[in-house]
Amino acid sequence: xxxxxxxxxxxxxxxxxxxxxxxxxxxxxxxxxxxxxxxxxxxxxxxxxxxxxxxxxxxxxxxxxxxxxxxxxxxxxxxxxxxxxxxxxxxxxxxxxxxxxxxxxxxxxxx
Amino acid sequence: xxxxxxxxxxxxxxxxxxxxxxxxxxxxxxxxxxxxxxxxxxxxxxxxxxxxxxxxxxxxxxxxxxxxxxxxxxxxxxxxxxxxxxxxxxxxxxxxxxxxxxxxxxxxxxxxxxxxxxxxxx
Numbered sequence: 124x125x126x127x128x129x130x131x132x133x134x135x136x137x138x139x140x141x142x143x144x145x146x147x148x149x150x151x152x153x154x155x156x157x158x159x160x161x162x163x164x165x166x167x168x169x170x171x172x173x174x175x176x177x178x179x180x181x182x183x184x185x186x187x188x189x190x191x192x193x194x195x196x197x198x199x200x201x202x203x204x205x206x207x208x209x210x211x212x213x214x215x216x217x218x219x220x221x222x223x224x225x226x227x228x229x230x231x232x233x234x
Numbered sequence: 235x236x237x238x239x240x241x242x243x244x245x246x247x248x249x250x251x252x253x254x255x256x257x258x259x260x261x262x263x264x265x266x267x268x269x270x271x272x273x274x275x276x277x278x279x280x281x282x283x284x285x286x287x288x289x290x291x292x293x294x295x296x297x298x299x300x301x302x303x304x305x306x307x308x309x310x311x312x313x314x315x316x317x318x319x320x321x322x323x324x325x326x327x328x329x330x331x332x333x334x335x336x337x338x339x340x341x342x343x344x345x346x347x348x349x350x351x352x353x354x355x356x
Contacts, residue, residue, distance in 0.1 A: 157339030168330055171344035216340040222296050225281040
Protein backbone atom coordinates (compact mmCIF):
# COMPACT_ATOMS: atom_id res chain seq x y z
CA UNK A 124 0.00 0.00 0.00
CA UNK A 125 3.04 2.28 -0.51
CA UNK A 126 1.72 5.15 -2.59
CA UNK A 127 4.75 7.28 -1.71
CA UNK A 128 7.80 6.28 -3.73
CA UNK A 129 11.37 6.70 -2.49
CA UNK A 130 14.68 5.57 -4.02
CA UNK A 131 15.74 2.24 -2.47
CA UNK A 132 19.18 3.55 -1.56
CA UNK A 133 21.42 6.59 -1.55
CA UNK A 134 25.02 6.86 -0.46
CA UNK A 135 27.64 9.48 0.21
CA UNK A 136 31.01 10.06 1.77
CA UNK A 137 31.33 11.60 5.23
CA UNK A 138 30.75 15.33 5.07
CA UNK A 139 28.82 15.20 1.81
CA UNK A 140 25.20 16.18 1.24
CA UNK A 141 22.60 13.61 0.18
CA UNK A 142 18.95 14.04 -0.71
CA UNK A 143 16.05 11.58 -0.54
CA UNK A 144 12.96 12.14 -2.67
CA UNK A 145 9.41 11.13 -1.80
CA UNK A 146 7.08 11.12 -4.79
CA UNK A 147 3.32 11.07 -4.26
CA UNK A 148 0.22 12.09 -6.18
CA UNK A 149 -2.73 14.45 -6.24
CA UNK A 150 -4.47 12.54 -3.44
CA UNK A 151 -1.68 12.91 -0.90
CA UNK A 152 1.27 15.33 -1.13
CA UNK A 153 -0.28 17.10 -4.11
CA UNK A 154 -3.44 17.66 -2.07
CA UNK A 155 -1.40 19.73 0.38
CA UNK A 156 -1.25 17.09 3.07
CA UNK A 157 1.88 17.54 5.16
CA UNK A 158 4.89 15.25 4.85
CA UNK A 159 6.83 13.91 7.80
CA UNK A 160 10.12 12.00 7.90
CA UNK A 161 11.40 9.23 10.15
CA UNK A 162 14.83 7.71 10.74
CA UNK A 163 15.05 4.02 11.59
CA UNK A 164 18.42 2.88 12.86
CA UNK A 165 19.12 -0.86 12.51
CA UNK A 166 17.04 -2.92 14.94
CA UNK A 167 15.24 0.06 16.44
CA UNK A 168 11.88 1.79 16.17
CA UNK A 169 11.44 4.72 13.78
CA UNK A 170 12.18 8.17 15.20
CA UNK A 171 10.54 11.40 14.05
CA UNK A 172 13.02 13.51 12.12
CA UNK A 173 10.92 16.17 10.36
CA UNK A 174 7.26 17.09 10.86
CA UNK A 175 5.02 19.42 8.90
CA UNK A 176 7.29 19.33 5.82
CA UNK A 177 10.10 21.45 7.25
CA UNK A 178 10.09 21.40 11.06
CA UNK A 179 12.67 19.66 13.23
CA UNK A 180 11.71 18.32 16.66
CA UNK A 181 13.89 19.38 19.54
CA UNK A 182 17.15 17.45 19.53
CA UNK A 183 17.31 16.75 15.80
CA UNK A 184 20.46 18.29 14.30
CA UNK A 185 20.01 21.09 11.78
CA UNK A 186 21.93 18.94 9.28
CA UNK A 187 18.53 17.46 8.50
CA UNK A 188 16.10 19.56 6.46
CA UNK A 189 12.85 18.94 4.65
CA UNK A 190 10.98 20.52 1.78
CA UNK A 191 7.82 19.96 -0.24
CA UNK A 192 6.89 21.01 -3.76
CA UNK A 193 3.97 19.90 -5.90
CA UNK A 194 3.45 16.16 -5.52
CA UNK A 195 6.90 15.50 -4.03
CA UNK A 196 8.92 16.11 -0.90
CA UNK A 197 12.61 15.80 -0.08
CA UNK A 198 14.80 15.16 2.90
CA UNK A 199 18.34 16.52 2.79
CA UNK A 200 21.19 15.47 5.02
CA UNK A 201 24.19 17.76 4.95
CA UNK A 202 27.56 17.02 6.52
CA UNK A 203 26.84 13.29 6.35
CA UNK A 204 28.07 11.34 9.38
CA UNK A 205 28.56 7.62 10.01
CA UNK A 206 25.72 7.70 12.57
CA UNK A 207 23.30 8.76 9.82
CA UNK A 208 23.45 5.29 8.28
CA UNK A 209 19.84 4.14 8.59
CA UNK A 210 16.55 3.68 6.77
CA UNK A 211 14.47 6.80 6.15
CA UNK A 212 10.72 6.93 5.55
CA UNK A 213 8.41 9.72 4.47
CA UNK A 214 4.77 9.75 5.62
CA UNK A 215 1.61 11.64 4.71
CA UNK A 216 -2.14 11.15 4.39
CA UNK A 217 -3.95 9.86 1.32
CA UNK A 218 -7.51 11.06 0.82
CA UNK A 219 -8.39 8.44 -1.79
CA UNK A 220 -7.38 5.56 0.45
CA UNK A 221 -8.41 7.35 3.71
CA UNK A 222 -5.24 6.16 5.35
CA UNK A 223 -1.94 7.45 6.64
CA UNK A 224 0.70 6.27 4.20
CA UNK A 225 4.43 5.70 4.44
CA UNK A 226 7.01 5.84 1.71
CA UNK A 227 8.78 2.76 0.42
CA UNK A 228 11.87 3.62 2.46
CA UNK A 229 15.44 4.60 1.57
CA UNK A 230 18.61 3.08 2.97
CA UNK A 231 21.35 5.64 3.45
CA UNK A 232 24.89 4.28 3.34
CA UNK A 233 27.90 6.29 4.47
CA UNK A 234 30.85 5.26 2.33
CA UNK B 235 9.42 11.66 29.54
CA UNK B 236 6.70 10.00 27.49
CA UNK B 237 7.26 6.32 26.84
CA UNK B 238 5.19 3.63 25.16
CA UNK B 239 5.63 -0.11 25.64
CA UNK B 240 3.95 -2.89 23.67
CA UNK B 241 3.13 -6.22 25.28
CA UNK B 242 1.47 -9.44 24.16
CA UNK B 243 2.11 -12.91 22.75
CA UNK B 244 4.93 -13.27 20.27
CA UNK B 245 3.37 -16.27 18.55
CA UNK B 246 -0.19 -16.58 17.26
CA UNK B 247 -1.72 -19.48 15.36
CA UNK B 248 -3.31 -18.94 11.94
CA UNK B 249 -7.02 -18.01 12.06
CA UNK B 250 -6.72 -16.91 15.69
CA UNK B 251 -6.77 -13.38 17.13
CA UNK B 252 -3.69 -11.27 17.75
CA UNK B 253 -3.96 -9.16 20.91
CA UNK B 254 -1.49 -6.46 21.95
CA UNK B 255 -1.53 -3.77 24.61
CA UNK B 256 0.38 -0.49 24.67
CA UNK B 257 1.12 1.00 28.07
CA UNK B 258 1.72 4.74 28.13
CA UNK B 259 3.87 6.31 30.84
CA UNK B 260 4.90 9.89 31.41
CA UNK B 261 1.69 11.43 30.06
CA UNK B 262 -2.04 10.93 30.24
CA UNK B 263 -3.70 9.01 27.45
CA UNK B 264 -6.63 11.41 27.88
CA UNK B 265 -4.65 14.37 26.53
CA UNK B 266 -6.41 16.34 23.83
CA UNK B 267 -4.68 16.91 20.48
CA UNK B 268 -3.35 13.38 20.45
CA UNK B 269 -4.49 10.07 19.03
CA UNK B 270 -2.91 6.73 19.88
CA UNK B 271 -1.98 4.53 16.98
CA UNK B 272 -0.70 1.19 15.82
CA UNK B 273 1.76 0.68 12.95
CA UNK B 274 3.31 -2.56 11.76
CA UNK B 275 6.39 -3.56 9.78
CA UNK B 276 6.77 -7.04 8.21
CA UNK B 277 10.33 -8.37 8.48
CA UNK B 278 12.56 -6.57 6.00
CA UNK B 279 9.70 -4.46 4.65
CA UNK B 280 8.15 -1.04 5.05
CA UNK B 281 5.70 0.52 7.48
CA UNK B 282 1.90 0.17 7.41
CA UNK B 283 -0.52 2.24 9.48
CA UNK B 284 -3.12 0.00 11.16
CA UNK B 285 -5.39 2.45 12.94
CA UNK B 286 -5.79 4.81 15.86
CA UNK B 287 -8.03 5.76 18.76
CA UNK B 288 -8.85 8.98 20.59
CA UNK B 289 -9.26 8.93 24.35
CA UNK B 290 -13.01 9.37 23.86
CA UNK B 291 -13.08 6.04 22.07
CA UNK B 292 -13.38 7.30 18.50
CA UNK B 293 -11.46 5.01 16.18
CA UNK B 294 -10.09 5.18 12.64
CA UNK B 295 -8.98 2.02 10.90
CA UNK B 296 -7.00 1.20 7.77
CA UNK B 297 -9.70 0.18 5.26
CA UNK B 298 -7.51 -2.69 4.05
CA UNK B 299 -7.75 -4.26 7.51
CA UNK B 300 -11.23 -3.12 8.42
CA UNK B 301 -13.47 -5.89 9.64
CA UNK B 302 -10.57 -7.59 11.40
CA UNK B 303 -9.38 -4.74 13.64
CA UNK B 304 -10.55 -3.53 16.99
CA UNK B 305 -8.69 -0.81 18.88
CA UNK B 306 -9.81 0.05 22.40
CA UNK B 307 -8.66 2.34 25.19
CA UNK B 308 -8.56 1.95 28.97
CA UNK B 309 -7.94 5.40 30.39
CA UNK B 310 -7.88 4.10 33.98
CA UNK B 311 -4.81 2.02 33.12
CA UNK B 312 -3.37 4.52 30.61
CA UNK B 313 -3.38 1.76 28.00
CA UNK B 314 -4.77 1.12 24.57
CA UNK B 315 -5.08 -2.21 22.80
CA UNK B 316 -5.17 -3.84 19.38
CA UNK B 317 -7.04 -6.94 18.38
CA UNK B 318 -6.60 -8.38 14.88
CA UNK B 319 -8.73 -11.39 14.05
CA UNK B 320 -8.38 -14.22 11.54
CA UNK B 321 -4.63 -13.76 11.24
CA UNK B 322 -2.51 -15.33 8.50
CA UNK B 323 1.21 -15.49 7.86
CA UNK B 324 0.89 -12.13 6.11
CA UNK B 325 0.19 -10.55 9.51
CA UNK B 326 3.64 -11.53 10.79
CA UNK B 327 5.33 -8.24 11.63
CA UNK B 328 6.85 -6.01 14.25
CA UNK B 329 3.94 -4.11 15.76
CA UNK B 330 4.58 -0.60 17.07
CA UNK B 331 2.37 1.65 19.11
CA UNK B 332 2.86 5.39 18.84
CA UNK B 333 1.38 8.70 19.86
CA UNK B 334 -0.24 10.49 16.93
CA UNK B 335 -0.08 14.23 16.97
CA UNK B 336 -3.33 15.49 15.49
CA UNK B 337 -2.73 18.12 12.84
CA UNK B 338 -4.84 19.67 10.12
CA UNK B 339 -2.32 18.75 7.45
CA UNK B 340 -1.64 15.14 8.45
CA UNK B 341 -1.01 13.43 11.78
CA UNK B 342 2.52 12.41 12.63
CA UNK B 343 3.86 9.74 14.98
CA UNK B 344 6.06 10.58 17.96
CA UNK B 345 7.23 8.86 20.02
CA UNK B 346 7.10 5.18 19.13
CA UNK B 347 7.26 2.13 21.34
CA UNK B 348 10.20 -0.22 20.89
CA UNK B 349 8.03 -2.64 18.93
CA UNK B 350 7.13 -6.28 19.43
CA UNK B 351 7.52 -9.08 16.89
CA UNK B 352 4.40 -11.16 16.36
CA UNK B 353 4.81 -14.33 14.33
CA UNK B 354 1.80 -16.14 12.89
CA UNK B 355 2.57 -19.82 12.68
CA UNK B 356 1.11 -23.15 13.71
